[in-house]
Amino acid sequence: MSTDTVAPRRALLSVSDKTGLVEFAAELSRHGIEILSTGGTAKALREAGIAVTDVSDHTGSPELMDGRVKTLHPRIHGGILGRPGRDESEMAAAGIDPIDLVAVNLYPFQRTVAAGASTDESLEQIDIGGPAMVRAAAKNHARVAVLVDPSDYPRVAQEIGAGGTSLATRRTLASKAFAHTAAYDGAIAAYLSERFEQGFPASFSAGHTKIMDLRYGENPHQKAALYRTPDAPEGALAIARQHQGKALSYNNLADADSALQCAGAFGVDCVCVIVKHANPCGVAVASTPLEAYDKAYAADPTSAFGGVIAFNRPLDGKISAEILRRQFVEVLIAPGFDPDALGALAKKPKVRVLEADPDAAGAALEFRPIGGGLLVQTADRGGLDTASLDVVSKRAPDATEMEDLKFAWRVVKYVKSNAIVYARDGCTIGIGAGQPSRVFSARIAGLKAEEAGLPVAGSVMASDAFFPFRDGIDAAADQGITAVIQPG
Secondary structure, three states, X not given: OOOOOEOOXXXXXXXXXXXXXXXXXXXXXXXXXXEEEOHHHHHHHHXXXXXXXXXXHHHOOOOEHHHOEOOOOHHHHHHHHOOOOOOHHHHHHOOOOOOXXXXXXXXXXXXXXXXXXOHHHHHHOOOOHHHHHHHHHXXXXXXXXXXXXXXXXXXXXXXXXXXXXXXXXXXHHHHHHHHHHHHHHHHHHHHHHHHHHOOOOOOOOOOOEEEEEEOXXXXXXXXXXXXXXXXXXXXXXXXXXXXXXXXXXXXXXXXXXXXXXXXXXXXXXXXXXXXXXXXXXXXXEXXXXXXXXXXXXXXXXXXXXXXXXXXXXXXXXXXXXXXXXXXXXXXXXXXXXXXXXXXXXXXXXXXXXXXXXXXXXXXXXXXXXXXXXXXXXXXXOOXXXXXXOOOOOOOOOXXXXXXXXXXXXXXXXXXXXXXXXXXXXXXXXXXXXXXXXXXXXXXXXXXXXXXXXXXOOOOEEEEOOOOOOOHHHHHHHHOOOOEXXXXX
16 A cells, blocks of 8 residues: 555544535444534434534534634644644644544535625625635645545545545645635625625635536647536536537537527527527527527528527427438537437437526626736626617617617627627528628628528618717618617
């Protein structure tokens, strides 16, 4: 056995997330490891028939201030921080027994805040003793294994069964532990700054947790990984359920996020969004997902090839089969799939099928790295207040045009600037994206409509920014656009 292997003699378990706790503790107990614990964790272990020693009995000091002070004691922190070959005599003189394994996850501060708790209730969920133990154990990982994530329990239990925790595992767990406490502190700092300073925190910690490495980034020579935010809601893309298909790539996920966010902008309307290279190429609303898909696909069938398709309604077998018959698709996303849908999609096992909720799309904050820094902004949650619209032309749009303008305005938000969207009858007709000149975006939108065989005459236009000159509007008018919506 390697000299780097440590066979734990004593473990301290104190967790708010009790996933896998009993099974892990049972394994520790089976290998003769003494278990120390506190509060609800000790209660859960005793109810499962696992022998446990209360921390207060181990330290000889009662819990104080309704449990605020319980683990902040030399017999706990000395037991964790003691260094082999250096501190044994001092530990023995002070009656400190070594603690070789610490499993702690912290008071649920983020969950408490997300539930709408008051400031006082939220502050009470700021853990003090937990982070201190986690940091102490991570610092002394030469001897101590620290676990903050229940998904690591099986790996550590297996190593203990084989003789003890390895140094490689303890190093990995230590890194994860410091990331855990950093994310926790970052969430607290952001909350306090928002509550008390009404702004962004003085220092910024994203606090994301890695889900997996990706094959590569936007280009094959770039490395990439997927992380989740601490407050990721149920149904969010980062934690979406993948029913089938190849592993998701960086570009798959980026396009899927664009498609989901656009689909989420349509509320109760049934919508289909097809995205290619981060831009919508076809968007349509209809009474059923199949009708919406028919319209969205017809808007730009060329670009739809190899695209990402998102819906805000569950899918059945009929539409799933039709999508696979009609086109090659990289990723198909919907909030649900019935058994017939999954059966139809299984015939093309390489197609990535994700179950995600458009209502959970997007993040509260958006980040953009720059040289030597990071730009942070709140997400664009702005909608369209029809009451505040100003008609600045001699002719006001009629009711049909107004509905199309509102539709186009929702779509143009998700098209890269300079962005132009032509739309009619709840469907995009042509989209111009990413051009230095807004005039060229308008012309490209017309070319896309012509390529798809869709007449522009009678359509409306949305622009994501104001027109400094009339040339862009003239270009659209020449193609038959009858109404325009723009920021002004």
